[in-house]
Structure formats: structure tokens, C-alpha cells
Amino acid sequence: MKRTQVALLAALEALIALAISVGVLVVPATLIWAIGTGFSEFWSLFWRSSVDFWLLGHGVHLNVELSADTVAPFGLAGASDPFVLSLAPIGITALVIWLAYRSGTRSADSGHPITALIAGTVTYALLSCGVVFTSGSEIISTDRVTGLIFPPLIFAAAMALGLVVARYRAGERFPLDTLPERLGEPRSTIAFASLRGGALASGALIGVAGLLTAILLLVNYPLIIGLYETTELGVGGGIVITLAQLLYLPTLIIWAASWLIGPGFAVGANSIFSPLGTVAGPLPALPVFGVLPSSSSPLTWILLIVPILCGFLAGLWIRRRRVESGELSMGEGAITAAGSAVVAGVLLGLLAWFAAGAFGPGRLAEMGPTAWLVGLVFAGEILVGALIGLVSGRSVETVEEPRFLSGVSER
Known part of the structure; x- marks a missing residue:
């Protein structure tokens, strides 16, 4: 397979991975917007809430500041003070890792695995960049720096793992294979x-x-x-x-x-x-x-x-x-x-x-x-x-x- 084809396929798989991981949040939010509100609210509010949650699954912290009127019915002391939301929904993390890992295993036999890794990571980084800059609201703000770094980093690590595992199973030797010679037996x-x-x-x-x-x-x-x-x-x-x-x-x-x-x-x-x-x-x-x-x-x-x-x-x-x-x-x-x-x-x-x-x-x-x-x-x-x-x-x-x-x- 030609290098250009490999890069395009890897980019397409990165697009699909991001679409699936974002879609599991945006689709239910859109249904609620359509059925629950009768299209009376701005859809962008539901989009922003969904991608905020998506970023949280990538380890990005959310800074939240609720108004006093919003928290008054709950009776929580100090709820109107700014706080950080950092408990990650690992379900999103696991989904992204699995999709990236599968992309890596499929790209292992393409003939240009490094090209596939670079193309997939760059595509995921560009798409997640668009997600980051459309996130946040009046009450929630995201850390833009970690938002731009963490999503492509997680995707690249999982895709690289898939590449290495697939190539290793195919019989290819890696620098790690020379470890027994360097350490010796039985170490x-x-x-x-x-x-x-x-x-x-x-x-x-x-x-x-x-x-x-x-x-x-x-x-x-x-x-x-x-x-x-x-x-x-x-x-x-x-x-x-x-x-x-x-x-x-x-x-x-x-x-x-x-x-x-x-x-x-x-x-x-x-x-x-x-x-x-x-x-x-x-x-x-x-x-x-x-x-x-x-x-x-x-x-x-x-x-x-x-x-x-x-x-x-x-x-x-x-x-x-x-x-x-x-x-x-x-x-x-x-x-x-x-x-x-x-x-x-x-x-x-x-x-x-x-x-x-x-x-x-x-x-x-x-x-x-x-x-x-x-x-x-x-x-x-x-x-x-x-x-x-x-x-x-x-x-x-x-x-x-x-x-x-x-x-x-x-x-």
C-alpha cells in the first residue's frame, strides 16, 4: 500500500474514533434537546456540555463556577465558590484507547506504520483542537493547554501500543527483544x-x-x-x-x-x-x-x-x-x-x-x-x-x- 493511502486511512480512522467517542455524548444530548426542550434552547449549549465531558474523560480538568441562584435550591455550603471537576469518566478513556489500539493493529501491516501513527495522531490532534475551542460555557471553563495535549497524547500512546503488539505477533524484532542478550539468563x-x-x-x-x-x-x-x-x-x-x-x-x-x-x-x-x-x-x-x-x-x-x-x-x-x-x-x-x-x-x-x-x-x-x-x-x-x-x-x-x-x- 502506498504511503499516501496509508496516511489517509489512518487519518480516517482517527476521525472515526473521535466521532464515535464524541457521538456517544452528543447524540443523547441532541435527543434531549429535540424531545425535552422542543428545540427551544440553543443546541450549542448541549454540544458544549457534551465535549466538556469528553475532555474530562481525557484527563482535562474543568473549572466550574455556579451562580448563587443556581445552587440555592440544593442547600450546599460553599457551592457557589469556584471548584475543579477532575474525576474522569474512565468509560470515555477506555473507548478512545480501544479505538486507537484497533487502529494501530490495522495499520501494522500497511508497510508504513510510522506514517500511519503520525497521520492518525496529527488528525486526532487537529480535530480535538476544534473540540477544545468549542468547549466551555459561562459556568464551565477548560484548561486549553492540557486540552490540546492530553487527547492526542492518549490516542498516540494507544495506537503505538497496537502497532507494537501487532508487529511483535507477526514475528518482527524490536529493541526490547535484545534485552535477554543484554541482561543474560536468568535475569x-x-x-x-x-x-x-x-x-x-x-x-x-x-x-x-x-x-x-x-x-x-x-x-x-x-x-x-x-x-x-x-x-x-x-x-x-x-x-x-x-x-x-x-x-x-x-x-x-x-x-x-x-x-x-x-x-x-x-x-x-x-x-x-x-x-x-x-x-x-x-x-x-x-x-x-x-x-x-x-x-x-x-x-x-x-x-x-x-x-x-x-x-x-x-x-x-x-x-x-x-x-x-x-x-x-x-x-x-x-x-x-x-x-x-x-x-x-x-x-x-x-x-x-x-x-x-x-x-x-x-x-x-x-x-x-x-x-x-x-x-x-x-x-x-x-x-x-x-x-x-x-x-x-x-x-x-x-x-x-x-x-x-x-x-x-x-x-
Whole structure:
């Protein structure tokens, strides 16, 4: 395929990625504008609100300043003071990353992957530039600098990852492939096994957290519906709240993972939701917060074993795939278990950092988990579980060969 064709296709995919990620917000907003207001309001207001939310999903902070008349019915102290909205809807982030990653994998076999990466990134940057300069309103202002940098940066990173993974699977060598020669054995085996073990433990915990979130949504469904009815937002407001909650669902899953780890998360200043204790204050009027526990019990302490089991799974994998195959000794396996714990702690710490932020004025400026504490505690739990998994079972070296097989082998 010619270089020009590759660039045009990559640019088209970047356009589609931005259109889809913006469209999931603009289309419902347009329906509300048409049905809810009867075309009586300016459509630009709904566009600006949608792209503000889109930028928030890319890590761009929003500066909000509400008038005293607007916040008077809510009775929130200090709500008319300027505040920052920074709690990212990770659903938007995940959608953009997936679309960019898929674009990278499709461009890997084009013959000009670097051209595709540059064309896609530049196109996404130009289009997001238009989004940034049409965002904001009288009450919301965006940071233009981060708005121009963060969206193309996220798209470029995800697309580059897709390119590298696709080319690696196709058998192409990268500078990383020379790492085993530079490090030597078994240090290279320890390094790569630590990465895979940490990713395995982190993925297992996120999976359990997602399952726990789904169960809580089903169990507390009547309460959530009751909260919907008390808000009295109407059809249009209900659609907006539901869409926002769906986009924040991955954020809630990371909160659930932080809860399983132990440190928990906050929903407002001076609040904590953790298996070890719950201190809840006034909550935002979002129906999905009906899944939050009102108190803790000694029975919830049992769930603290989940991260240790995730570490056990990683340790068992290290033993079965690396130690029993003879690639690593038991001592080197223990070092790999420690490396896996570090990797898992860093991964969960980064996720917890992105899932925390400000969600409103006053006490709502503190939402989500404490990243460094989540990462540190999770690393310790994975280390304990991985070491248990590593020493479990019989050692291969101690298994004696049956007598009748030894006779056959001698022949």
C-alpha cells in the first residue's frame, strides 16, 4: 500500500474514533434537546456540555463556577465558590484507547506504520483542537493547554501500543527483544515473568471487582430505582444521569478493587468505605451510589483474602511455567514473585490515581482511593500470596522415577 493511502486511512480512522467517542455524548444530548426542550434552547449549549465531558474523560480538568441562584435550591455550603471537576469518566478513556489500539493493529501491516501513527495522531490532534475551542460555557471553563495535549497524547500512546503488539505477533524484532542478550539468563526471564505475573494478578483483581460491582447493582436494584424516583429529573434528566453513570462504571470498578485491597475509597472529605470500617457522609444525588455499603461487618473482612488469592494465582503460574520447567530456581522464583508484586502495585496504583479526583464543591473535592496507599498495600498482599503459591505443591526434583520406567529408559 502506498504511503499516501496509508496516511489517509489512518487519518480516517482517527476521525472515526473521535466521532464515535464524541457521538456517544452528543447524540443523547441532541435527543434531549429535540424531545425535552422542543428545540427551544440553543443546541450549542448541549454540544458544549457534551465535549466538556469528553475532555474530562481525557484527563482535562474543568473549572466550574455556579451562580448563587443556581445552587440555592440544593442547600450546599460553599457551592457557589469556584471548584475543579477532575474525576474522569474512565468509560470515555477506555473507548478512545480501544479505538486507537484497533487502529494501530490495522495499520501494522500497511508497510508504513510510522506514517500511519503520525497521520492518525496529527488528525486526532487537529480535530480535538476544534473540540477544545468549542468547549466551555459561562459556568464551565477548560484548561486549553492540557486540552490540546492530553487527547492526542492518549490516542498516540494507544495506537503505538497496537502497532507494537501487532508487529511483535507477526514475528518482527524490536529493541526490547535484545534485552535477554543484554541482561543474560536468568535475569531476563525474571524480568519478563515479573511483568506477566503482575499483570495476571492485577487483571484477576479487576475481574473480581467487576463481578462484585455487578452483584451489588443487581442486589441493590430496588434502592437504585427508588433513588431515581426521588430525583424527579424527568425523562431527559434520567437519560443524562444514566449515561453519566455508565461512563463512570469503570471508575466504580476500580473503587471496588481498592475496597477489596483494604484501603478503600472516599466519597467526600472525611469519609471512607473499606472492609475495615465505613464512615459515610452526605452523598451526591446519584442513584448508582445506592450500592455503597452503609456500614461494615466482620464478615466483609473475609473478602480481604481476594488480593492474596490473586497473588497466589501469580505465584502458582511462576512455579508451573518457570520453576518446574527448569528456567528458574526456587530462589529466583521468589525474586520473580517480588517483582510481580511490584508490577501489580504500580498498575493498581496508577489505576487508583486516575480513578480519583474532585466531583464537586466543598467536601466533594475528595473522591476515590488514595493511589499510593492502594499500590503499596496491594504489592504486599500479592507478595504474600505469590510466595504461598510458589511453595505450594510438590517439588519436581523430589519426584522419583518409577522403577519400571527406569528400566525402560536404560534400554
